[in-house]
Amino acid sequence: MRRYGVEPMALITEDLEFAPLVIASLARAVWRYRSELAPLTIAASLLLDGMILRRWFPEWWPSVITATIGMAGAVAICGRWVNLPRPIERSYAAVTTAFAGTWLTLATYCGPFTAPLPAVLGIGTLVLAVPWWAHRRRRARVRVERTLAAWPDIAQAVGLAGSRVQSAIVDLWGYRFRLGLGLGQTVEDALSAVPRLESALGTTRGGVRVQPVGSKKANRADVRVIETDPHADAITWPGPSITSITQPAKLGLFEDGTPVRVPLLRRHGLFAGMSGAGKSGGVNVLLGDLTACQDVILWAIDLKRGMELQPWASCIDRLATTPQEAEALLADAVVILDGRADDLTRRGERVWEPSPDRPALIIVIDEYAELASEAPRAIAYADSIARRGRAPAVNLIAATQRPSKDAMGKSAVRSQMDVRLCFRVREPRDGDLILGQGMVKSGWHPHKLDAPGKFLISSPEHDIPRRARTYLLDDDGVQATAERHAEHRPSLDAVSIAALDAATTAERHIDAPSEEGRTIGPGARHARPNARVSALWAALRDAPEDGTTVEELKAATGMSRPTIYRHLAQLETDARVCQVSRGRWRARPDAA
Structure with a gap:
């Protein structure tokens, strides 16, 4: 038979040549839409498995139902460990597993074509397929897979020819993929290609993050595409994350939702960034x-007359608000440091282990640049603490806008800050100033942070540039937290008190009055110490039932706040005074 004047054998030969192309096109389409076809594929697999089990292993139906119960329960309980974070997703997976296992059990026992099993399989497949087809993460994963399937062309266009996508994960805010770099390419090459990557992947400006991998392999990079900013809104502070300085504090959340945890024991910290970037919120x-x-034990310096740190005053043992008070506070901290060092030497120990009886001392300094300009002599004390304070657990936390050499007093303080939180800065060079030379070139870009509270953290545990946002703790939260914790604050340890007392005694000896009634040396404010102590005892003895405040004792005696606290600590040890409430003292009724 001829068709259109063509020999039959020629038609057969032409059809046979065309068949592989049809099969290949069909296979590509099935592979491309494999996610959409997954419910139908599973249904066909169940039907085939039912036929096999019914034909050769019909007695296995008890094992099938037992395995179904175990797998459905495991998915419902432990599904979060296999990328099913939401309860509704785990429930859907458990129901699907239970349906498939139950149908297979009945097919093994009765046969897959026994009515109404075929109809049940068809209707159940369609019903359970609807959530699968509508699921946002599945559709996003399909879209990402199809985007990354074109990676060879994208890599050529952005200057990363030869690189390849090794794996990809879709999350709630976008997706991320591991990039195997081409021969001779480095992470810095990928960083320089970020603007071109944003264009090629169709993201918003600033929506692509590139960072080294945790294994530190030079020919790998992690690329993260942000489609929905997880830090678009402020994150409410959930409450204290630690009860001991030996635990890592949680300062905020990274973009993937993991907490920013950093140990602070025996470490100095720096909070830096331009005005309004969120430093005070982080502090x-x-x-x-x-x-x-x-x-x-918390001490603090706030040379803005206490505007920032005054709300925490009930939890802060010493708060300096003037340059003179700041200098005295840091001088006493050095005395404590030396006293603790001597105590460690006597004990044969290397480090001070914090406990309620022997607490660590942390000094928070707001706007450190003001300290350098208004109390330059205090910088020498801060430098000594920065260099020697780790082992005795006397540490600094400094906040400043721009930690230049002039702002930091040309001392070693900045170089000793091994925990650095960098909030938004105005210029890239300020990022290098805060985080360290060359950090901006390595992918640390604090000048691109776009909201208050967003920061980059550099510490021994965090050596990869990952954007984070600190929690929001508003004024009402500060007040409530301070009131809740004020009654449970520890007292200064005996070693530190003894060191301060010894220093005070030595200073009084130097400043003792001469025969002519004049004081010797610059410490004339310590003249007639016995009279001041007597005035202090009289004020405590005459105090009302609810006690008297330290400010009232200062007015009655002329003593400084630290001196009053030292005397109160000694009188409390001698059981002569009692603390009625936080910050209020009075003499015991039975004290002489």
Whole structure:
């Protein structure tokens, strides 16, 4: 038979040549739409498995139903470990597993074509397929897979020819993929290609993050595409994350939702960034955690007359608001440092282990640049603490806008800050100033942070540039937290008190009055110490039932706040005074 004047054998030969192309096209389409066809594929697999089990292993139906119960329960309980974070997703997976296992059990026992099993399989497949087809993460994963399937062309266009996508994961805010770099390419090459990657992948400006991998392999990079900013809104502070300084504090959340945890024991910290970038909010979150620790004494310096740190005053043992008070506070901290060092030497120990009886001492300094300009002599004390304070657990937390050499007093303080939180800066060079030379070139871009509270953290545990946002602790939260923790704050340890007392005694000896009634040396304010002590005891003895405040004792005696605290600590040890409430004292009724 001829068709259109063509020999039959020629038609058969032409059809045979065309068949492989049809099969290949069909196979590509099935592979491309494999996600959409997954419910039908599973249904066909169940039908085939039912036929096999019914034909050769019909007695296995009890094992099938037992395995079904175990797998459905495991998915419902442990599904979060296999990329099913939401309860509704785990429930859907468990129901699907239970349906498939139950149908297969009945097919093994009765036969897959026994009525109404075929109809049940068809209707159940369609019903359970609807959530699968509508699921946002599945559709996003399909879209990402199809985008990354074109990676060879994308890589050629952005200057990363030869690189390849090794794996990809879709999350709630976008997706990320591991990039195997081409021969001779480095992470810095991928960083320089970020603007071109944003264009090629069709993301928003600033929506692509590139960072080294955790294994530190030079020919790998992690690329993260942000489609929905997880930090678009402020994150409410959930409450204290630690009860001891030996635990890592939680300062905020990374973009993938993991907490920013950093150990603070025996470490100095720096909070830096331009005005309005969120430094004060970060310091408040840190103080919220530290005030919950019963093995930490807090001292603070706020040369803005206490505007920033005054709300925490009930939890802060000493708060300096003038340059003179700041200098005295840091001088006393050095005395404590030396006293603790001597105590460690006598004990044969190397480090001070914090406890409620022997707490660590952390000094929070707001706007450190003001300290350098208004109390330059205090910088020498801060430098000594920065260099020698780790082992005795006397540490600094400094906040400043731009930690230049002039702002930091040309001392070693900045170089000793091994925990650095960098909030938004105006210029890239300020990022290098805060985080360290060359960090901006390595992918640390604090000048691109676009909201208050967003920061980059550099510490021994965090050596990869990952954007984070600190929690929001508003004024009402600060007040409530301070009131809740004020009654449980520890007292200064005996070693530190003894060191301060010894220093005070030595200073009084130097400043003792001469025969002519004049004081010797610059410490004339310590003249007639016995009269001041007597005035202090009289004020405590005449105090009302609810006690008297330290400010009232200062007015009655002329003593400084630290001196009053030292005397109160000694009188309390001698059982002569009692603390009625936080910050209020009175003499015991039975004290002489």
